[in-house]
Amino acid sequence: MTAPRAIIIGGGLVGPLAGCMLRQRGWQVTLLEKRGDPRAQGYGGGRSINLALSHRGIRALAEVELDRRVLQDAIPMRGRCIHDAQGDVTMQPYSARSSRFINSVSRGGLNCTLLEAAEQAGVELMFDVAIDAVDCDSAGVRLGSGAALEADLLLGADGAGSQIRSVMADAGALVAEQVMLPHGYKELHIPPGDGGSWQLAREALHIWPRGGSMMIALPNPDGSFTCTLFWPKESEPGAHERVSFATGSADVVRQTYPDAAARMPSLEDDWSNNPVGALGTIRCDRWHMGRTLLIGDAAHAIVPFYGQGMNAGFEDVRLLGESIDRGESVEAFARKRKVDADAIADLALHNFIEMRDHTASPQFARRQRRRQRLSKLFPWLQTTYEQVTFTDRPYSLALRSLRSRGMIFHGLLAWQVTSWTILACLLVGLALSRMS
């Protein structure tokens, strides 16, 4: 019997991992990437320099024995280090269990490692490829060079701006909804200190929450930090004190984050030269057409505030492998997985509000500590953050627990108010009866 064939469009993060997964199952795989080979010419991805890798991503990497290779260059981030507007700095651990942390990894390094692993596993890699036409029903691709390829499965792993998704939408196979955030992002840089030292606490994800906007910083192995501003693109009418990219400048960065800006010698250049990236959520009502399936950002791009876009894409790959092993159709895989992709999209939007508006409050920190201690004692009471970041629990169940926690909280409040009222009435009644 001849081996089944797959064509993967996109050699970013998810495409090469999918290649490794399919090779593990004996498929013949060709991967087509429109850019050049980053291993030869350096990484020019143009998006965030580093990423938070957590349990779901690590588990998918482990399936193809890549977890150790990737984690050897990672920096653990054990909690959020909050820099408030008064200049106070506090650490909020992600979990009461010390074994639970997230990892800062370099996007470029990870991309090269994945491409290398895919090639070693026997995936045929083709770079600088232009795709002229796609037939989703027959998993056929015609290249700009005139060459034609055909397969049993075509995977669209070509990111948020997916060409394959557009072909499917134009053919009426799916409807894609894209909702952009009013915020954009810009990267700034904190270099290593003297002798390669760390200018901020090393094993943390730093956050400067400012209500309505924020800056974060992730550590890099060379001692530097990559900072990302998440600011509104336009200024809101009347909100003169709020920052925005339309009215902002390097001086506004200095005024808003003085402790960080004092460590940014290239602030003026970074502000002028680094673009403002767009952030949004893409939801498709279907992810498949004929023999073609979308995965990763092509199917479900999300805003980056839960650090889950790549992790979710890697989990797609693991679950697709299990689905193939069960002999399921791509349609069955997509139908099941979409529920969880929709859930993490909602959770990511919710976490933006939590990070920028709530993390600075001492009540939030106390509440988190209490919940984490409870979750250590009773594992079934894990915080939503822990469920999303440190377990494989389906995202849809994590979202449900967040929503029901809200309902329980309001229920308890109502119950507490009612029971205090009843108790007060009883006491007044008792006092009156004694008096009479």
Ligand SMILES: Cc1cc2nc3c(=O)[nH]c(=O)nc-3n(C[C@H](O)[C@H](O)[C@H](O)COP(=O)(O)OP(=O)(O)OC[C@H]3O[C@@H](n4cnc5c(N)ncnc54)[C@H](O)[C@@H]3O)c2cc1C
């Ligand atoms: C600011 C920011 C911070 C983020 N931080 C995190 C984080 O901390 N943790 C996390 O898990 N996720 C994070 N993400 C999300 C993460 O970057 C994405 O989810 C992830 O890159 C998706 O991988 P992908 O392979 O699906 O798409 P991509 O990484 O975009 O790869 C798509 C590839 O397809 C190629 N391509 C596109 N069109 C074609 C074509 N027509 N033909 C051939 N090739 C094509 C592209 O060149 C690219 O190489 C962040 C995103 C942003 C914007």
